[in-house]
Amino acid sequence: MWQIFHKLGSPKWFFGIASTLMPWLLVAGAALLMTGIVWGLVFAPQDYLQGNSYRIIFIHVPSAFLAQSVYIMMAVAALVTLVWRMKLADVFVTAVAPVGAVLTFLALFTGAVWGKPTWGTWWIWDARLTSMLILLFLYFGVMALGAAISDEKSSARAVAVLVLVGVVNIPIIKYSVEWWNTLHQPATFKLTEKPSMPAEMWVPLLLSVLGLYLIFGWLACLRMQTHILAREGRTRWVKELVQARGN
Amino acid sequence: MASEAKLPVRTPEESVSALSAMKAVFSRDLKTAFRQPQDLLNPLLFFVMVVTLFPLGVSPEVAFLREAGSGILWVAALLSVLLSLDHLYRHDFNDGTLEQLVLQPQPLFLLVLAKSLAHWVLTGLPLVMLAPVLGVMVHLEGNSVAILCLTLLIGTPVLSLIGSIGAALTLGLRSAGVLLSLLIIPLYIPVLIFGTGTVMAASESASVGGQLALMGAFLVLALTLAPFASAAALRISLSNS
Numbered sequence: 001m002w003q004i005f006h007k008l009g010s011p012k013w014f015f016g017i018a019s020t021l022m023p024w025l026l027v028a029g030a031a032l033l034m035t036g037i038v039w040g041l042v043f044a045p046q047d048y049l050q051g052n053s054y055r056i057i058f059i060h061v062p063s064a065f066l067a068q069s070v071y072i073m074m075a076v077a078a079l080v081t082l083v084w085r086m087k088l089a090d091v092f093v094t095a096v097a098p099v100g101a102v103l104t105f106l107a108l109f110t111g112a113v114w115g116k117p118t119w120g121t122w123w124i125w126d127a128r129l130t131s132m133l134i135l136l137f138l139y140f141g142v143m144a145l146g147a148a149i150s151d152e153k154s155s156a157r158a159v160a161v162l163v164l165v166g167v168v169n170i171p172i173i174k175y176s177v178e179w180w181n182t183l184h185q186p187a188t189f190k191l192t193e194k195p196s197m198p199a200e201m202w203v204p205l206l207l208s209v210l211g212l213y214l215i216f217g218w219l220a221c222l223r224m225q226t227h228i229l230a231r232e233g234r235t236r237w238v239k240e241l242v243q244a245r246g247n
Numbered sequence: 248m249a250s251e252a253k254l255p256v257r258t259p260e261e262s263v264s265a266l267s268a269m270k271a272v273f274s275r276d277l278k279t280a281f282r283q284p285q286d287l288l289n290p291l292l293f294f295v296m297v298v299t300l301f302p303l304g305v306s307p308e309v310a311f312l313r314e315a316g317s318g319i320l321w322v323a324a325l326l327s328v329l330l331s332l333d334h335l336y337r338h339d340f341n342d343g344t345l346e347q348l349v350l351q352p353q354p355l356f357l358l359v360l361a362k363s364l365a366h367w368v369l370t371g372l373p374l375v376m377l378a379p380v381l382g383v384m385v386h387l388e389g390n391s392v393a394i395l396c397l398t399l400l401i402g403t404p405v406l407s408l409i410g411s412i413g414a415a416l417t418l419g420l421r422s423a424g425v426l427l428s429l430l431i432i433p434l435y436i437p438v439l440i441f442g443t444g445t446v447m448a449a450s451e452s453a454s455v456g457g458q459l460a461l462m463g464a465f466l467v468l469a470l471t472l473a474p475f476a477s478a479a480a481l482r483i484s485l486s487n488s
Contacts (some may be wrong), residue, residue: 001281134436
């Protein structure tokens with residue numbers, strides 16, 4: 001048990017594991033995502049109310065889903081960084097933050113594209129939209145702080161503190177934004193949440209969510225590998241690896 | 248000048264209790280701040296000027312100001328607390344006082360708490376006292392002004408406490424000011440929402456007890472959690488420099 005724990009902390013061990021895992025993640029993720037999206041975009045039935053415009057859900061929902069869970073994963077990694085000082089955990093946080101920000105942006109963007117035909121407006125100060133926007137700000141804050149501190153170790157720990165403070169705040173922000181929204185306008189937009197989705201709709205949605213998770217896993221491995229190479233550039237195994245690949 | 252105010256020094260015979268250390272840090276912060284009164288005045292002037300911009304920039308009409316007034320005052324107060332946060336640790340960091348604080352035998356989070364409270368007394372409290380005047384200037388009604396002051400009274404300590412985390416994280420960095428705002432503004436949003444929401448509810452003569460209680464909950468949460476995060480961040484920033 002403890003040996004596994006120790007191994008997990010070793011960048012070299014992770015580098016090898018990631019290299020073997022990545023092709024599987026990529027292939028499985030791409031297959032699932034493609035199936036889900038093609039099924040959703042081409043074969044799934046039309047929505048009786050929104051026609052074809054609802055189909056953006058197959059991109060919107062997975063990215064929104066991931067955007068939130070990436071932050072949670074970052075928070076767990078941040079806790080590990082602070083408590084056990086595990087190198088890999090802080091590599092994960094710094095490597096993954098931009099991915100999370102992009103996914104959040106994607107969720108907001110597709111939401112805006114979806115909002116135009118259904119609500120008649122690109123943007124509305126609705127509770128969910130606003131809390132996603134704030135999540136994007138949190139990601140930007142994490143990235144900005146990480147970039148501002150040049151020393152790797154203290155950068156990682158400072159970012160970990162910020163991520164944890166953010167994760168304590170996420171429920172508060174979410175709740176307060178919901179409260180604030182209901183004060184001003186009644187919840188008219190709930191009609192876009194299809195109460196009972198037929199299976200032809202939710203199965204491809206589930207597939208694309210799972211696929212995006214796997215793709216995210218692949219991307220996280222790739223980015224972590226890059227960060228590890230940059231950080232451990234002076235160690236012997238990296239030099240040997242680079243020389244082996246170079247020849 | 249600033250270094251004349253004494254920090255709690257522990258001699259082997261008598262150990263200083265945590266509470267008296269907090270008191271010492273608190274009164275020292277007040278003392279050093281009052282030696283540079285202009286620094287105390289600046290956030291207040293900023294507060295007044297930002298509020299002035301809105302009638303000039305948007306609309307001086309009574310109806311608009313009455314509706315937006317509480318939001319304007321809250322945003323202005325939030326920004327002026329944000330600007331003053333840089334001072335919270337900066338001077339102590341530059342002259343080495345902060346390292347001495349970290350080395351004290353008393354728990355660091357208590358000393359951080361004392362510093363945050365001193366920061367609130369120096370910036371938040373004057374804002375609260377200035378708010379009624381500005382509230383009248385933006386045509387808020389009597390009851391709304393009172394509620395606004397009450398929300399600011401509960402809310403500004405939360406701003407100082409959360410802000411202390413950001414100030415500790417960005418200590419000693421280049422362009423710390425902008426970065427600090429980037430980190431802290433998202434965390435300020437709930438306080439802002441509830442602060443202005445309470446005043447709005449009051450102006451519609453709805454009951455505000457629940458909202459005030461929630462703001463009180465924010466305050467309790469910030470009082471108990473923020474000093475820990477801030478202390479952890481301070482240690483990281485000091486080990487960095």
